[in-house]
Amino acid sequence: MIVEARSITKRFGKFTAVDNLSFTIKEGSITGLIGPNGAGKTTTMGMLTGLIKPSAGEVLVLGKKPEAANKDIGFLPQDAQLHPQRTALDHLTLYGKLKGYTKTEAKEEGKKLLQLFKLQDRKTGQLSHGQRKIVGIAQAILGTPRLIILDEPTAGLDPGMAHHLKQQLLQLRKKATLFISSHNLAELEQLCDEVIIMQEGKLIVQEKLKTFLQQQNSVAITLEQAAGSFVSILKTLKDATVASEANTLTITFSDKDKTPEVIAILVKNKARIRSVHQASLEDSVVKLVHKP
Amino acid sequence: MHTMRDFGILYGDEVKQAFKSKKIIVLLAVYLAVLFAGIKLGNLFEPFGSYLALPELPLAFYAVVLLSLILLPILIIVVSYDSIAGELATGSMKYLAYRTSRQTIFLAKYAALLTIISVPTLLFLVGGIFSADPIPWITVLSYALYLLVYAAAFLSLAFLFSVLFKKPQRTLYISLLALIILVILRFTSPYYLSLFWYAHLTPVYLGLTLFALGYGILGLILFWRTDIL
Ligand SMILES: Nc1ncnc2c1ncn2[C@@H]1O[C@H](COP(=O)(O)OP(=O)(O)O)[C@@H](O)[C@H]1O
Ligand SMILES: [Mg+2]
Numbered sequence A: 001m002i003v004e005a006r007s008i009t010k011r012f013g014k015f016t017a018v019d020n021l022s023f024t025i026k027e028g029s030i031t032g033l034i035g036p037n038g039a040g041k042t043t044t045m046g047m048l049t050g051l052i053k054p055s056a057g058e059v060l061v062l063g064k065k066p067e068a069a070n071k072d073i074g075f076l077p078q079d080a081q082l083h084p085q086r087t088a089l090d091h092l093t094l095y096g097k098l099k100g101y102t103k104t105e106a107k108e109e110g111k112k113l114l115q116l117f118k119l120q121d122r123k124t125g126q127l128s129h130g131q132r133k134i135v136g137i138a139q140a141i142l143g144t145p146r147l148i149i150l151d152e153p154t155a156g157l158d159p160g161m162a163h164h165l166k167q168q169l170l171q172l173r174k175k176a177t178l179f180i181s182s183h184n185l186a187e188l189e190q191l192c193d194e195v196i197i198m199q200e201g202k203l204i205v206q207e208k209l210k211t212f213l214q215q216q217n218s219v220a221i222t223l224e225q226a227a228g229s230f231v232s233i234l235k236t237l238k239d240a241t242v243a244s245e246a247n248t249l250t251i252t253f254s255d256k257d258k259t260p261e262v263i264a265i266l267v268k269n270k271a272r273i274r275s276v277h278q279a280s281l282e283d284s285v286v287k288l289v290h291k292p
Numbered sequence B: 001m002h003t004m005r006d007f008g009i010l011y012g013d014e015v016k017q018a019f020k021s022k023k024i025i026v027l028l029a030v031y032l033a034v035l036f037a038g039i040k041l042g043n044l045f046e047p048f049g050s051y052l053a054l055p056e057l058p059l060a061f062y063a064v065v066l067l068s069l070i071l072l073p074i075l076i077i078v079v080s081y082d083s084i085a086g087e088l089a090t091g092s093m094k095y096l097a098y099r100t101s102r103q104t105i106f107l108a109k110y111a112a113l114l115t116i117i118s119v120p121t122l123l124f125l126v127g128g129i130f131s132a133d134p135i136p137w138i139t140v141l142s143y144a145l146y147l148l149v150y151a152a153a154f155l156s157l158a159f160l161f162s163v164l165f166k167k168p169q170r171t172l173y174i175s176l177l178a179l180i181i182l183v184i185l186r187f188t189s190p191y192y193l194s195l196f197w198y199a200h201l202t203p204v205y206l207g208l209t210l211f212a213l214g215y216g217i218l219g220l221i222l223f224w225r226t227d228i229l
Helices: A041-048 A066-072 A088-099 A103-116 A129-141 A159-172 A185-191 A209-216 A230-236 A259-268 A281-289 B002-020 B022-052 B059-080 B085-090 B093-097 B102-129 B137-165 B168-188 B204-225
Strands: A003-012 A015-025 A030-034 A056-061 A073-076 A147-151 A177-181 A194-199 A202-208 A218-223 A240-245 A248-253 A273-278
Touching (some): A015 A041, A015 A056, A015 A194, A030 A041, A030 A185, A041 A147, A056 A066, A066 A073, A073 A129, A088 A103, A088 A129, A088 B002, A088 B093, A103 A129, A129 A147, A129 A159, A159 A177, A159 A185, A177 A185, A194 A209, A194 A281, A202 A281, A209 A281, A218 A259, A218 A281, A230 A248, A230 A259, A248 A281, B002 B102, B022 B059, B022 B102, B059 B102, B059 B168, B085 B093, B085 B137, B085 B168, B093 B102, B102 B137, B102 B204, B137 B168, B137 B204
Parallel strands (some): A030 A177, A030 A194, A073 A147, A147 A177
Antiparallel strands (some): A003 A015, A194 A202, A218 A248, A218 A273, A240 A248
């Protein structure tokens, strides 16, 4: 286990932002941290990196206090400005030196990262929001630390860059452990092998992504027509709940999977089925934490 | 340990950035100009020096010491108020603080600012050894040490406020207010009320050193416990 959080709690005054949270991160995994706004994701990451001191409990990174493991951690904070007067390369050079590189090496590594993300070496005050985010990501993966923690890395990136970043992160998984928070669940579904779901400061799920999706026992059926009218038709099914959104029906079985039966009923009622697939991470998370 | 290496890296970076800062360059230039003017004036009044009952040291030398005592606290506050508070407020501290220890960051910033602020004065004092009317090096050394600890005491106070108030503007206003109160107390109160009571300690260095260490360590402990949000 590269990270062990043992009953960590963080209070801000009377408000409990993170509540008795315990979880582990496996070395070599890509673990997604999911939860609605205010769930405590950023606070949790702050405690993993030593920036925020837990009110109770402890965090171990590589068996040590985060402060003692700091040379093995790379971190993209959620809202943190860079020095506007310094260039992208100035930042990367300084942080590279703190990572243990000589000045020349640090510059070289910095330049490689600028090239990798097609960034110009300008003062960060003159870069766009998305470009600054990339500088933040570059400093987090600089020198490939053993544990890379990214707080909403793709928020604010254009789709091309978000895709490029995803490819880079998949490359990194061979050498590093990644812990990523994101609201883009389709993206996390492609990246992660583990998920941690939080709500109101508490852990509600820690599971292998595959297992989690199977446990949901849900199927999403997309039609060529609006799905709403089929909800009542499917009400006759036992041990199943049905929801619809636009052209998609999501059916959750509380017992055995009855997908073939569902399809039979739909076809009999002249539904034109375009696709049938396991409910996505997004479907499952919405159902789990955002239910009305 | 990484600590010494990180300290060196951050110290170098802070000094370099200070010399790129227009604010600091302008302040240092004004400060140097005032010291120069002080020396000229001192030389002008030299013929009347014997009336002032001072030991046998040139007035120009006293001018540098006196002006430094007056100007250093203001200079220190204005140069250092955003050093820590600024980075806490914008969040840029996060990038540093997850990479290296709080002590290293605090001490590197402290040492860098102390260097930048005290080097001009020290150069002037040392210049006294080589002036036309040379001053004994032991005298220069004792005044230099005195001013260094004096600057350190105010820098410690400024850093303490910076960590305590976390926002640069607030730190600036409160530091200036504190300075005004200190000066008023200096001239109006019994010595034990005045935060300048070090002046009554013998030797004077001891009191100043206690101040520098006390405020400094308090600031460091606070910084060490601060959540960087
Ligand atoms: N400095 C703070 N003072 C008070 N409350 C805070 C502070 N930082 C975060 N919170 C609260 O803690 C909760 C968790 O915040 P955060 O960890 O940023 O959530 P997330 O990243 O999951 O959106 C939120 O309700 C937020 O308002
Ligand atoms: Mg957040």
